[in-house]
Amino acid sequence: MAIHHSFGIIGGSGQLGGAIARQLLLTGTLAPDHLWISNTSGKLDGFRKWPFVRSTTDNQELAQACETILLSVPPHVAKGLELKAEGRLVVSVVAGLTVERIGEMTGTTRIVRAMSSPAAEYGLAYSPWVAAPGVTEKDRETVGFLFKACGLTDEVSNEDQIDRFTALTGPVPGFVALFADCMAQYALRHGVDPKIADRAVRQLFHASGVTLSETEPTPAERVAEMIAYAGTTAAGLEVMRNSALSQAISDGLDAAYDKAKSLG
Template sequence: MTTRIGLVGGSGALGGALSEALLQQKPFADLELWISNRSGAAPELASHKNVNVTSDNQQLVAACDIVILSVPPAQFKALEIEASGKLVMSVMAGITIDDIAKATGATRIVRAMSSPAAAKGLAYSPWVANAEVTPEDRAVVYKIFSAAGKTDELDDEAHLDHFTAMTGPVPGFVAYYAQCMVDHAVKQGIAPDIADRAVRQLFLASGRMLAEEAATPAEQVQAMVDYAGTTAAGLTNMIESDLSEAISEGLLAAAEKAKKMS
């Protein structure tokens, strides 16, 4: 049987990344992909077979078994689609399962968070399902988000607002930390292009090591502190400062913004 998946807003940053992940990773051998956007065209997908593009959101819904909503939250109320009988998945920040049910008529709903890193298979996509979502639905959801990177099912919808803050903005907060390091290096007289290249490489290597090594971030920090070298001196200073509290406050501010988007 053909698996028909529709992405409403499938040409945006996140929708386009999920489209690319599905087309490149091929989690469904029989995939028929539908994209809806304002222009009704997606020339970047012209080379792919079994891709349909439309400006009519309801046409996409009618054609597909699985509908993924990937429009800016502010545009959600203007969608005006009827999706009863469909598995509806949302990657819109702040829009709750109840919001989606009331607006679309859907009863099987998954609310998720992902990021544009999905295009490179590097996203983290946590999701929550309502009671009507079946085991078969869950298997499909897992396939879709596994194509985009790592995924977990959560049991508390409220936690998605925190993941929106933590893992949705890529590179987001990590880029800010990198910026701070580059700025520091430049203040020490290091050429900006060299500082930029050095810090980019540091974050590339650190990301891979954090992803691949068994030790938790906390264990890796402690190992550096125990080594009692130059990094330990810097880490000890940071640990004793209010840096951790400042990071937590920033993440809480982002999560609070997500809650208010509903």
């Protein structure tokens, strides 16, 4: 599967835009001579393998040249972004940027609002998206090709869910890293060598992620299995379930959601 038309990324050399761009090229989803990247420097750091990728400092030049445009700039930059893109498919992965605002900025009705993460570079992102009424079935195919190259993807039913997923799955690996650090610090407090603690915790989270991804049981079913086994893990899980941990996680996600909403 591939995208067979000109495709531009505004902010395509940034952390997220660059990750998506390189994955599209690495997977053959997009040919190098079909890709345009716009940034403030005009340089293409990280794209030496693909000399035919085109660069510009002029967002409007990119918009005129490309049939599909991906917006991947920081929210504060997006607030000042204006370009004429009538009739183009515009996909945004800018946190908080609403479909309504994208339409005002670009003049198009073919709008997809999405979220993704830099894990796209490894094909490990989760990228949900919502389509405006003007999006066609062909547009949906293009968006599917784009985000399937980057990992897993789903079309969701409403825009609010994009803000929820921005909180839930956007901060890779921030929330998981916090949990991992708590476990590593526990090991350090009990005399474990820092390098060994780091190695052990990294492997635990790697194995846990692969197991959750590649096997059928849900996270809730995994917890139930461990508690039913009544071993050492069950003893720890029972204490955690009866603590304020769940509420603290919920409060943290609410704070991230509120921030996503405020950015728009």
